[in-house]
Amino acid sequence: MKKKSLLSLLLATCMTAGLLAGCGSTEAPAEEAPAAESEAPAEESTEEEAPAAESSSDEPVTLTVLAGQSTTDAGIEDMIDEALAAKYPEVTLEWECVDWGNDFQPKMQQYMQSGLPDIMIGKAQDVATYAPQGILGEIDSTYLDKGLDAARENVTIDGKTYGLVYNALYQGVYYNKTMFAENGWEVPKTQEELQAIIDDCNAKGITPFASHMIDTWSIGNVTMQFMMNDVFNNDPTWGDKFRAGEVSFAEDEAAQTAYQYNKLIFDNTYPETFSTEQTDCDAKMVLGEAAMKVSGSWSIQNFLDIDESFDFGIFPFPNQTGDSKLIFEPNITIMTSAATEHQDAVNKVLDVLTSDKELAVEILDYTKTASMLKDVTPTFTNPSQADIDAYAADGMIVDVTLGNNQLVWGGFQEENAKDIAAWLQGDESFEDCLKASDGRVDASSAN
Amino acid sequence: MNEKKKISYMEKKMSRQYFLMVLPGFIIFTIGLIVPLILAVRYSFTSWDGMTVEKPFVGFKNYIDLMKDSEFRNAWWFTLRFTIWNTIIQNVVALLFAVALDSGIKAQKVYRTVLFVPCLISALVVGFVWMKMFSNVLPALNDVLGTNINFLLLGEKKTVLQGLLIANNWQWIGYWMLIYLAGLQSVPGDLHEAAKVDGAGPVSRFINVTLPMLAPAITICVVGITTGSLKVYDLLVSSTKGGPGRASTSVIYQTYTTAINGRQYGYGCAMSVTLVLVLLLVAMIQVKGLKKKEVQV
Numbered sequence: 001m002k003k004k005s006l007l008s009l010l011l012a013t014c015m016t017a018g019l020l021a022g023c024g025s026t027e028a029p030a031e032e033a034p035a036a037e038s039e040a041p042a043e044e045s046t047e048e049e050a051p052a053a054e055s056s057s058d059e060p061v062t063l064t065v066l067a068g069q070s071t072t073d074a075g076i077e078d079m080i081d082e083a084l085a086a087k088y089p090e091v092t093l094e095w096e097c098v099d100w101g102n103d104f105q106p107k108m109q110q111y112m113q114s115g116l117p118d119i120m121i122g123k124a125q126d127v128a129t130y131a132p133q134g135i136l137g138e139i140d141s142t143y144l145d146k147g148l149d150a151a152r153e154n155v156t157i158d159g160k161t162y163g164l165v166y167n168a169l170y171q172g173v174y175y176n177k178t179m180f181a182e183n184g185w186e187v188p189k190t191q192e193e194l195q196a197i198i199d200d201c202n203a204k205g206i207t208p209f210a211s212h213m214i215d216t217w218s219i220g221n222v223t224m225q226f227m228m229n230d231v232f233n234n235d236p237t238w239g240d241k242f243r244a245g246e247v248s249f250a251e252d253e254a255a256q257t258a259y260q261y262n263k264l265i266f267d268n269t270y271p272e273t274f275s276t277e278q279t280d281c282d283a284k285m286v287l288g289e290a291a292m293k294v295s296g297s298w299s300i301q302n303f304l305d306i307d308e309s310f311d312f313g314i315f316p317f318p319n320q321t322g323d324s325k326l327i328f329e330p331n332i333t334i335m336t337s338a339a340t341e342h343q344d345a346v347n348k349v350l351d352v353l354t355s356d357k358e359l360a361v362e363i364l365d366y367t368k369t370a371s372m373l374k375d376v377t378p379t380f381t382n383p384s385q386a387d388i389d390a391y392a393a394d395g396m397i398v399d400v401t402l403g404n405n406q407l408v409w410g411g412f413q414e415e416n417a418k419d420i421a422a423w424l425q426g427d428e429s430f431e432d433c434l435k436a437s438d439g440r441v442d443a444s445s446a447n
Numbered sequence: 448m449n450e451k452k453k454i455s456y457m458e459k460k461m462s463r464q465y466f467l468m469v470l471p472g473f474i475i476f477t478i479g480l481i482v483p484l485i486l487a488v489r490y491s492f493t494s495w496d497g498m499t500v501e502k503p504f505v506g507f508k509n510y511i512d513l514m515k516d517s518e519f520r521n522a523w524w525f526t527l528r529f530t531i532w533n534t535i536i537q538n539v540v541a542l543l544f545a546v547a548l549d550s551g552i553k554a555q556k557v558y559r560t561v562l563f564v565p566c567l568i569s570a571l572v573v574g575f576v577w578m579k580m581f582s583n584v585l586p587a588l589n590d591v592l593g594t595n596i597n598f599l600l601l602g603e604k605k606t607v608l609q610g611l612l613i614a615n616n617w618q619w620i621g622y623w624m625l626i627y628l629a630g631l632q633s634v635p636g637d638l639h640e641a642a643k644v645d646g647a648g649p650v651s652r653f654i655n656v657t658l659p660m661l662a663p664a665i666t667i668c669v670v671g672i673t674t675g676s677l678k679v680y681d682l683l684v685s686s687t688k689g690g691p692g693r694a695s696t697s698v699i700y701q702t703y704t705t706a707i708n709g710r711q712y713g714y715g716c717a718m719s720v721t722l723v724l725v726l727l728l729v730a731m732i733q734v735k736g737l738k739k740k741e742v743q744v
Binding site for chain 2: 105272274275277411415423
């Protein structure tokens with residue numbers, strides 16, 4: 001009996017100790033937070049240590065890197081390693097590469113409890129999520145100055161810049177130029193013009209749109225494209241008003257129109273879209289099985305891998321007012337931990353990334369993306385570049401970070417996309433789909 | 448008196464040895480399972496977003512909200528249907544395969560290996576492979592055969608469950624079959640002989656002799672398949688991602704997306720606590736019910 005009691009006591013002690021240890025661990029960020037939140041020391045340290053990148057100490061350092069990658073990015077870590085080894089052999093990077101869409105946020109949440117990696121690579125919109133938590137370090141102007149000014153706007157909070165935007169994607173409707181020329185189609189600017197092309201496609205047995213709705217992210221992505229041109233173009237603070245209860249999906253016609261464009265695509269794509277992956281979809285586009293695809297620069301890698309002579313262009317998905325802008329998305333964004341113990345080494349990495357133009361071109365050519373560094377131009381042939389340049393010259397380009405910062409991806413856009421998919425498949429009414437988006441208002445902001 | 452002391456000393460020594468042997472497992476179990484479980488219960492009473500230091504206490508609000516959450520109900524409905532069909536199909540088919548292999552057919556080892564190999568593959572790979580099968584490989588058969596069979600099972604709400612059941616059963620039937628096969632091979636031959644002498648035919652012998660003797664194996668298989676199916680997640684991640692829409696969102700998938708992607712850690716913890724309770728309840732009922740039917744030889 002005594003033994004049993006003793007055993008029970010030990011069991012209870014173990015559990016209590018474990019519980020206390022578990023609860024105790026949650027205090028760690030509380031202790032770290034003030035240090036992180038008091039931005040002055042972080043600022044001081046970066047400013048003090050920035051020149052250290054020039055006068056390198058040769059002690060070997062291993063930095064941890066969490067890289068939330070897009071489909072185009074896998075492989076750039078080897079290029080960075082190689083360039084870093086050439087200039088700063090004493091700095092080694094320990095990479096943890098994850099899928100940005102699915103795994104970056106969970107990993108960040110995990111590391112916010114246990115301590116952040118020295119460097120994090122995500123997207124520009126992540127800065128708005130994590131900088132207010134006081135965990136990101138300010139990026140020194142030595143490195144920021146090597147980037148385009150346009151890259152800073154959406155990664156700067158209260159005058160402090162927490163992200164170094166490295167490259168950019170463009171989003172819109174990719175179209176098969178040859179097919180357009182053969183059929184006498186002009187790039188549409190209005191919904192009516194787009195509908196005319198769709199009707200002609202259908203009449204000629206051509207699938208108007210290639211799509212891969214099995215990937216819910218693709219529905220979420222195109223919906224934000226539509227929201228940008230039909231909603232945020234007219235009301236740049238729509239997301240904030242949504243949280244303030246001034247607008248809603250159930251009542252806002254423009255937001256509903258943006259959702260309805262998904263139906264337009266669904267009704268004019270092949271029936272197996274919910275069983276088609278991105279690679280298969282891109283192949284259909286390249287093989288001339290569809291005329292258009294609402295997508296982003298991430299498709300270019302596939303397009304050119306499948307057929308390097310594939311001729312394509314890009315135009316913004318026409319909105320109701322005929323003044324759609326091409327979507328621009330700052331992509332690879334380097335963030336640093338405010339609590340890193342190796343600021344000197346972190347700066348060396350930033351130095352390599354911003355000053356090694358050969359590396360930059362190599363990365364841009366590989367990812368088939370646009371540069372956000374000054375005086376760096378990728379050398380790959382991008383058939384849609386002429387279109388991008390034309391929209392840029394006309395000032396018809398808009399940064400999607402505006403929308404992504406107000407209506408976050410994880411927990412909101414991503415979940416809304418599932419309802420849109422259910423609605424498209426007839427499993428949910430349009431009203432319920434809108435209601436579900438409205439019901440998620442609390443999850444629409446990162447903070 | 449000395450003899451008694453000696454026995455008592457031996458008992459103490461044995462107890463100490465047992466205790467030392469149990470201790471490592473117990474510590475790991477406590478840290479890895481009990482503590483997280485207790486923490487999950489604690490967080491389930493908060494509105495913690497998983498990022499901030501503050502964990503505001505909200506009492507039973509998360510549990511009350513769960514009752515009204517249609518997405519959570521739908522996730523349970525999918526999980527239950529997946530579990531029930533899996534439990535029936537895997538048990539029946541695994542048992543049939545085991546009986547077939549136990550009947551002394553030729554190349555028994557080859558069949559056994561072929562059926563068992565899929566369970567060595569990660570469920571993530573299985574999900575990916577079957578997604579490719581349904582969307583690329585099998586539809587190509589239509590072109591070859593000139594048929595029009597709908598193989599796009601994962602692309603529609605009404606067929607996605609069938610597609611996932613095919614993938615899951617393909618992976619696990621061989622595993623449960625081995626357990627049944629081991630059970631069948633341990634049934635004493637004398638019992639069959641005695642039944643034969645009494646005039647029992649093959650079907651009668653199977654129902655009245657084999658099945659009761661297989662009861663321990665049935666208990667293991669039923670409980671294993673049920674609890675495994677209730678926890679389905681990895682298969683979904685690589686095949687349907689819970690879609691189309693939310694048509695194949697399981698409770699664990701919903702919990703993960705809510706807690707981590709949706710930054711509703713407290714609410715997600717409430718979801719996981721309900722799952723643990725259901726798992727415990729189901730396992731207890733099944734073990735109790737099935738144990739009664741077990742026969743000791």
